[in-house]
Structure formats: structure tokens, C-alpha cells
Amino acid sequence: MPNAxxxxxxxxxxxxxxxSDDDLVDMFLARSRDDxxxxxQCFEVIIARYGGLINHVVRSSRFRYPAWDSADDVVSRxxxxxxxxxxxxxxxxxxxxxxxxxxxxxxxxxxxxxGRDKSWNPRAGRADPDDDEPSAVxxxxxxxxxxxxxxxDRERREIVDRLLADVCRDWKDSVIVNEYIINNQGAKEIxxxxxxxxxxxxxxxxxxxxxxxxxxxxxxxxxxEALLGGRIKN
Amino acid sequence: xxxxxxxxxxxxxxxxxxxxxxxxxxQDHLAQCEDCAAFVRLIGALKAEAGEMSVKEAPSPxxxxxxLASLFYAAGPQPEHPEAAAxxxxxxxxxxxxAEYARAEQLAASYTQFGEVSGEAVAxxxxxxxxWEESSFAQLxxxxxxxxxxxxxxxxxxxxxxxxxxxxxAHEAEADAVSTxxxxxxxxVIVVDKEGDLRGVELFEKTxxxxxxxxxxxxxxxxxxxxxxxxxxxxxxxxxxxxxxDQMRQDTIRLQRVTRRDTDLQRADYFIIDD
Numbered sequence: 440m441p442n443a444x445x446x447x448x449x450x451x452x453x454x455x456x457x458x459s460d461d462d463l464v465d466m467f468l469a470r471s472r473d474d475x476x477x478x479x480q481c482f483e484v485i486i487a488r489y490g491g492l493i494n495h496v497v498r499s500s501r502f503r504y505p506a507w508d509s510a511d512d513v514v515s516r517x518x519x520x521x522x523x524x525x526x527x528x529x530x531x532x533x534x535x536x537x538x539x540x541x542x543x544x545x546x547x548x549x550x551x552x553x554g555r556d557k558s559w560n561p562r563a564g565r566a567d568p569d570d571d572e573p574s575a576v577x578x579x580x581x582x583x584x585x586x587x588x589x590x591x592d593r594e595r596r597e598i599v600d601r602l603l604a605d606v607c608r609d610w611k612d613s614v615i616v617n618e619y620i621i622n623n624q625g626a627k628e629i630x631x632x633x634x635x636x637x638x639x640x641x642x643x644x645x646x647x648x649x650x651x652x653x654x655x656x657x658x659x660x661x662x663x664e665a666l667l668g669g670r671i672k673n
Numbered sequence: 674x675x676x677x678x679x680x681x682x683x684x685x686x687x688x689x690x691x692x693x694x695x696x697x698x699x700q701d702h703l704a705q706c707e708d709c710a711a712f713v714r715l716i717g718a719l720k721a722e723a724g725e726m727s728v729k730e731a732p733s734p735x736x737x738x739x740x741l742a743s744l745f746y747a748a749g750p751q752p753e754h755p756e757a758a759a760x761x762x763x764x765x766x767x768x769x770x771x772a773e774y775a776r777a778e779q780l781a782a783s784y785t786q787f788g789e790v791s792g793e794a795v796a797x798x799x800x801x802x803x804x805w806e807e808s809s810f811a812q813l814x815x816x817x818x819x820x821x822x823x824x825x826x827x828x829x830x831x832x833x834x835x836x837x838x839x840x841x842x843a844h845e846a847e848a849d850a851v852s853t854x855x856x857x858x859x860x861x862v863i864v865v866d867k868e869g870d871l872r873g874v875e876l877f878e879k880t881x882x883x884x885x886x887x888x889x890x891x892x893x894x895x896x897x898x899x900x901x902x903x904x905x906x907x908x909x910x911x912x913x914x915x916x917x918x919d920q921m922r923q924d925t926i927r928l929q930r931v932t933r934r935d936t937d938l939q940r941a942d943y944f945i946i947d948d
Contacts, residue, residue: 475806486798490790496777514790515797522802527894539781540746540774544738547770551738599722603762604755610744610771613761617768620716621723623688634775644684652712 450477455484460534464525482522489538493517496542502550513549517542606650611635615643678702678709687716723763736760736767745774820904820918824946827869828906829914832942839863839874860889862926862943864898872947877926887928889943896924901945907931908940921945 455463467481497513504510520541528537607613614633618624619640626640679699685691686699703710736744740757761767820828832839839861858879864872875898877889891898898921905928907915917929926943 479802482802486790486795488786489784490795491786491788492780492784494788494790494794495780499780500773500776502773511791511794511797514794515801518790518795518798519801519805522798523805524893533781535781535784536778539777539784540742543774543777544742547741547773548738550770551735595722599719599763600756600759603759607755607758607762609747609758610761613744613758614768614771616762617765619684620687621720621763622765623690625690632772632775634779641681645680648683648712651715652708655711655715 450480452480452484455481458484460485460488461530464528464534468526485521485525485534486518489521489535490518492535492538493521493542496539497546500546500550502546504549505553508549508553513545516549517545520545602651602654605654606647611639611643612647615640616647619644620647678706683709683713687713735764738770741767741771742774745771745778820902820916824869824904825906825916828863828865828904828942828944831863831865831869831871832906835871839871859892860943862889862903862945864945864947867946875945877943882925882927887930889926889928891924894924898945898947899923901947904944904946905929906942906944907938908942909936910939911936 455466458466463481463484467478467485470477470481493514497517498510504513517538521538524541528534603613603616607616611633614629618629618632619626626637629635629640630637679686679702682691682695682699686696691699703713736757744757744761761771859876860879861874862877863874866872876892878892879887879889882888901921903919903921903926905917905919907917909915915931917931919927919929931938
């Protein structure tokens with residue numbers, strides 16, 4: 440419960456419960472200027488409406504959180520950022536969408552922060568401490584490369600980046616190249632993961648194929664070796 | 674005679690999803706169709722390149738969270754940010770994280786009030802809100818246009834002594850930023866109280882107003898610093914820094930053009946006095 444320290448009269452709880460999201464946020468923003476207690480009351484109602492959504496977005500993630508940055512910590516930061524950022528809700532979309540976006544951003548941020556702690560891998564299961572097998576670090580090949588090899592790698596990377604930048608027109612194109620074309624994931628799984636239809640995956644893949652082929656033809660590239668092994672026309 | 678190019682079957686073939694019998698018609702087609710064969714070779718090379726990139730140090734940094742959000746929530750194509758789309762096409766980590774936006778959006782679309790948030794999380798959130806309000810809901814006071822010698826000394830000391838700390842705060846603020854648009858150049862602005870003690874770092878977007886003048890606009894779009902004094906400490910490598918003072922207006926700091934005949938600006942630090 441908030442420790443409201445405003446000076447205004449207590450708002451009617453039932454009245455707040457019956458307000459639309461738009462009206463409730465308007466009232467919250469108006470009261471934030473001069474009556475903090477009333478603003479807190481409005482925000483309590485917002486959290487009563489959307490706390491479940493925040494909780495679900497954060498806790499049903501496939502990522503896991505460490506004890507020192509638990510799901511409760513992440514949820515609390517999301518609520519705080521919703522409070523701080525409500526004025527940024529532009530009303531083009533639902534309040535639920537605005538809040539879900541903040542929750543997803545905070546969750547990704549938390550996962551990245553814990554990922555920077557090398558002793559914690561949020562993407563993997565727990566390591567078996569009794570395992571005698573050499574670790575991935577121990578078996579990894581040396582990454583050192585000669586300056587010439589690095590230059591060639593860099594040039595190839597630039598060419599691939601340019602190709603992909605030209606043919607991928609939005610995030611859906613990008614994830615279809617990534618998941619479907621390069622990593623062989625099934626259209627059904629991709630559709631479920633990214634909330635798009637299976638048909639859309641096939642349709643986009645077809646269009647990407649046309650654009651990739653056109654991109655190569657416009658630059659006179661007739662082989663993969665020409666694409667990745669040498670300079671190309673802009 | 675016009676040949677019919679395999680479509681889904683070609684991608685299934687590339688993904689190794691066709692067994693010997695099922696792959697035979699595709700292989701027959703590839704033996705006759707140079708276009709499709711070239712495409713298969715290209716994708717093979719692309720897969721090899723992407724596989725190689727995934728085991729090396731990331732050649733380009735991962736997309737920051739606001740860039741991921743901008744890509745996901747953009748309405749329509751984004752030809753102005755092609756590099757982000759290119760990164761996403763080969764980075765499995767960023768693609769996996771973007772999937773979290775898709776999941777969150779799906780939950781939001783079908784959300785009808787359900788479940789509750791834990792009491793502990795709510796209590797933690799209210800604590801954060803109270804702490805923040807203590808520093809952000811201060812009464813506005815008339816801003817002083819100038820800067821005292823004492824304040825200047827404090828700000829200069831802050832910049833030199835707490836350089837690393839300020840940089841960390843700026844990185845933290847950048848990671849926290851929830852931006853609706855692709856992130857432009859972000860400039861950290863240091864917020865101090867009237868004693869010159871550090872309160873935090875806010876990120877401002879460097880952009881231009883309709884008349885082309887350079888401005889810094891608060892990336893949160895908040896007007897909570899309006900009317901507060903702003904000081905820019907400009908270091909031209911001379912004995913004394915140049916101080917330009919102004920006020921925040923409509924979440925914006927106007928950057929005044931200051932030049933020196935013989936030397937370039939080496940560093941600029943911006944301060945808001947949040948009293």
C-alpha cells in the first residue's frame with residue numbers, strides 16, 4: 440500500500456474502478472502535479488487492473504532469474520517504470536500494450552544484466568558440478584586470427600550485412616531469415632514464437648528469395664564465392 | 674517450356690527436412706535450373722557465414738533494448754534502420770529477445786484482468802516510487818540564470834573526480850531508456866541539487882529544432898525539469914572552461930553555438946540544477 444502524502448481528499452474507490460483507462464490515466468497525470476496521494480490512489484487501480492499482466496509477462500518468460508535479481512525485483516521495476524512513464528502513453532494503442540512493452544523491455548534488460556555476470560547463464564540449465572567433461576571454454580578453439588584473416592572476415596561480414604540490410608525490410612523478414620532460412624526452424628514453431636501465421640512465414644520466405652536473387656543479379660553476382668570472396672558493386 | 678520453381682520444398686530441402694525420396698524432385702530441378710541452384714549455393718554460403726559468426730566474438734554489438742523495441746513496434750518497413758534488421762537476421766540472441774516482445778504483445782492483446790502481482794513486488798515498487806518522488810516532485814523555484822563560483826568549482830570537481838561513476842550512471846540510464854523511436858544520439862546530462870551534489874544522470878536526445886538549431890530533448894519526454902537552470906561547461910583546452918547558462922524549456926535545452934578561433938571544443942558537460 441502506498442504511503443500517500445498528498446493533501447487532497449480521498450478519491451472514491453468505486454468511482455476510480457469504473458473509469459476507463461484513458462480517464463484513469465488522465466486523472467493520475469492531473470493529480471500527480473498537486474495531489475500525490477490521489478495520484479497514488481489512481482495508480483493503485485491501474486496496478487490492480489494490469490498487475491496480473493506484468494506478472495505474467497515477467498514470470499512466464501523462458502528466461503530464468505537469479506536470486507539476486509528475482510522476478511519480484513523485475514516486476515517492481517516494471518511497476519515503477521509504468522508509474523514514471525505513464526505520461527508517455529500516446530493513446531494510439533491499448534494501455535495493456537504499453538505496459539506489456541515496458542515489462543518486456545525491463546525483462547530483457549534484466550536478462551542482459553545477469554548475462555554479463557559470467558557465472559550466471561540465464562539461457563542454460565544449471566551446470567553439473569560433478570561433471571568431469573571439459574567445459575566449453577576449455578574445448579573452444581583459439582579465436583586468434585591473423586590480421587589478414589581478420590580483414591577478410593570483416594569484409595565478408597560487411598558484404599553479408601549489406602545484403603541482409605537491403606533485403607530485410609522489417610523484423611519479420613529478419614527473424615524469417617534467421618530462424619527459417621539460416622537455422623532451419625519450422626514455420627509452425629516460428630509462428631508460435633513470434634506470433635505470426637505459418638502462411639506468413641512461407642509468404643515472406645518466398646519474397647525474401649526474390650529479393651535476394653534480385654540483389655545478386657543487380658550486382659552481377661553469379662556464385663556464392665563471388666558474394667563472399669571478393670569485392671562487389673554497391 | 675516454363676519451369677515451375679520449387680518453393681516450400683526448396684526451403685525444406687535447404688533445411689534438410691526432405692528424405693531421399695522427397696528430395697529427388699528438388700534435386701532434379703536443381704540439376705536443370707541454374708537460378709535455383711545459385712540460390713541454394715547462396716543460402717549454403719550464408720548459413721556457413723552465419724555459423725562462423727556465431728562462434729566468433731560478436732563483430733557488431735547486440736541491438737540495445739530500445740532498438741529492439743523500435744524494430745518490433747515500428748509500423749511498416751524501416752528502411753532508415755537497415756543495420757538493425759541485418760543484425761537481427763543473424764543474431765540468435767537478439768531474435769530470441771525480440772520474441773519476448775511478441776509474447777508480451779500477444780498476452781496484452783488477449784488480456785482480461787487476471788491474476789495478481791505479489792505483495793512483495795508491489796511494496797518494492799512503492800518504495801522506488803517514493804524514493805523517486807523525493808527527488809523529483811520538488812517545488813519549482815525561480816531559476817537563476819548565472820552560476821556562482823562555488824557551484825562552478827563543485828561541477829568541475831564532479832566532472833573530474835567522478836568521471837567513471839558518471840559514465841556508469843549514463844550507461845545505466847541508457848539501458849533503462851524506453852524509447853518509441855529509433856534512438857538518436859544520446860547525451861548524458863548530470864543532475865545536481867542546489868548544493869552541487871550529484872542526484873543522477875538523465876539522457877537527452879541530440880537533435881535539431883524546425884529552424885535547424887541544435888537542441889537536447891529529454892528522452893523520457895518529461896517536463897519535470899522545465900524552468901530549472903542548465904549550465905554547459907565547455908572545455909576548449911584552455912585554463913578555464915566556458916560556461917553557458919540557460920533554463921530548461923518544454924523538456925528542451927537549447928545549445929548555444931560557442932566557438933574559439935584557434936581551438937576546437939574538446940569536451941562539453943551539461944548540468945541541470947534540480948533544487
